[in-house]
Amino acid sequence: MTSFYLTVAIKLALGLISLVFVINLTGKGNLAPSSATDQVQNFVLGGIIGGTIYSSNVSILQYFVILIIWTILILLLKWLNTNIRFIKHLIDGKPTVIIKHGQLDPEACRSKGLSASDVALKLRSQGIFQLKEVKRAVIEQNGQLIVVRAGDENPKYPIVTDGVVQLEILDSIGKSEAWLNDELTKMGYDNISDIFIAEYDKGNINVVTY
Template sequence: MALIFFIIIVVGLFYYRNRNNPRFRNLFILVSLSGALVIAIQTGQTVQVLKKIADQKHVSVDDVYASSNALNDGMTVQIGKKYYVVNFNNDQSNYNLKETQLVNPPKHVNKAQFNFGFGGTDSNGVDYGSIALKFIVGLIMVVLQINLSGKGNLAPSNALDQLQNYILGGIIGGIIYNSQITVLQFVVILLIWSVIVFTIKFLTGQSNSINKLINGTPQVLILDGKVNVTRALNTGVNANELAFKLRTDGVSNFRDVKNATLEQNGQLTVTTFKDQAINYPIIADGQINKLVMERAGITEPQLVEMLKKQHTIIPDVYLAQLNNGKLNVVKYPMKSRILRKFKR
């Protein structure tokens, strides 16, 4: 467990020195959630071992106390006035229990102190305390995922957001009323899903190919009044749906459309010949948008040369847009000396 905290602290220091870089932010969130998951799983394993020891000694699990809430070889267990040392094999699949005498007995904790359960039920066997706690845990996790992902709300902006909402809702709704799943197990399940979500988020921020695979790319369905039927059908947009989306934007004739782009969230962004064209970023989060680059009619070497004139490189660019042939660049804040040494 000490190693987990050490790793979190080290990554936290990197994030603190580069807190304006979203890649370090996502990495720190991912490492922290993974560490919390490992700790929660270890705690759950300890509860299971205490239950087995209680069955072995024919006592209530609430009367069994452990010296640690994580499984450790040589940990001690207190049952009544007796102490036992627990030795595990390499993979902790088997244990040996032996009575021992302690010179200075450490503080022992029992199942209830790290199982997060209230234990009280009504006449129908419903533990309203645990249900209430699950509601609170679920609410906290939803709020955390919203804030950590930087969305501000649950409105999906891409396929990953939509999937995240569906699965998170299914997890919370399906587990809250299941008395067989403890609050601790509920926390572990939520942490597992959070780790998966932020792993994907981290990977999509590192690789343009993975980002396209997961989130997709904007698709131009109408250009200069001409409908790209093949692309529309490939994206699952039929004629009635396309006409409906145009009408919702106040366009009755597709010939009036200069550009209609299907965004990753399924919305259609429409500009007519009377409107000013939408300018998509050619570089975002240190990655080139090749589709925009092709539309602008420039090559990657040309783009690199334009960046050189502004004394920067692609990975250092937070946002860049082409306006009338001029490249407007917003760079990340200056990287720390730690990152420079790391790159060397």
Template sequence: MILSYTNIAIKLALGLISLIIVINITGKGNLAPSSAIDAVQNYVLGGIIGGVIYNNNISILQYLVILMIWICLVLSMRWLKTNSSFFKVAIDGKPVVLISRGKLDTEACRTAGLTAHEVMFKLRSNGIYSIKTVKQAVLEQNGQLIIVKAGEENPRFPLITDGTIQLQALDSIDKTEEWLMEKLKEQDVENISDVFLAEYENGNLNLVKY
């Protein structure tokens, strides 16, 4: 089989352009994965480019159509995640509370696929050597462990994101949904869906509305 370097160059250029399009439209700035689905998208694109550029049986037009399908799928999932909390959880998953008030949830660890050794390793990496000193430890979708130590006043998570109350963040500061709704009413907010972001800091609730 004789390779056409012109075809390879064109296919590489099209792959690069598709990357630029996705980066610019999604507003991510780069393709660094922030969730499992982001990593899968990158793997799929790598498979498309690596498996096609040296295959003379796939024309440039066919390759372009494949790239367009990939772009449409990526942007569609991005749109669904942005506009639907159900699809966001279905596509990206959700954070898992591993430790609450000094008690380790073994079932949550099993669900996340973590052994006791791996949990303690993550804690030690954050300078924690006993679960009794942890008020809350949450495993993010990208595998990062976010820890709130006993005695910390401010949560590591916002209380509201994308119009949805984050219950584990409320629990970490010993507050209830009723308390949060009262705070929202004080700022003339009647509906949770009107709030894009709500942060709690030093006793104050800072809101960003849609």
């Protein structure tokens, strides 16, 4: 009996160490999951620990190897998600504009699995009861609804993120990609892929490079 509890304690300790190790290497995203990747790694680790710590058929060595494999897969997925745009969009998706200038886009809502009732509920939770009160609404990767109210002062729009031009945001502020390229060139930025984030704020562009 004593050996059973000792084995469980060792497995729990190894699981905790693995979790802390991965969090420190990949960032704190899985503490407050904002993407599918963050959610999945939490679920998988919970399944690994819950399914093996009480099983006498899985030795401590086997459990340790499983945790190593899990850690390697998570780090690989994180690297792919950060460095390959296609993989990031495939796994985590991308923000979707569902309301533009007070006009709801039913197709965009359906692509996110939202019914009219879902959208209305999300708007009411932010104190909005009419579509005409909304200038722009975006469903983020984690399902959160971000709303800019009609009449509000324009927020800082991220027109470039991770070296990628955000065409939908450019369109929402009445600008084109050609305009953006010209402005960045004037500022001395010839390669958009070198830009970590660029924000449009009251006619000015604020740039942060890698």
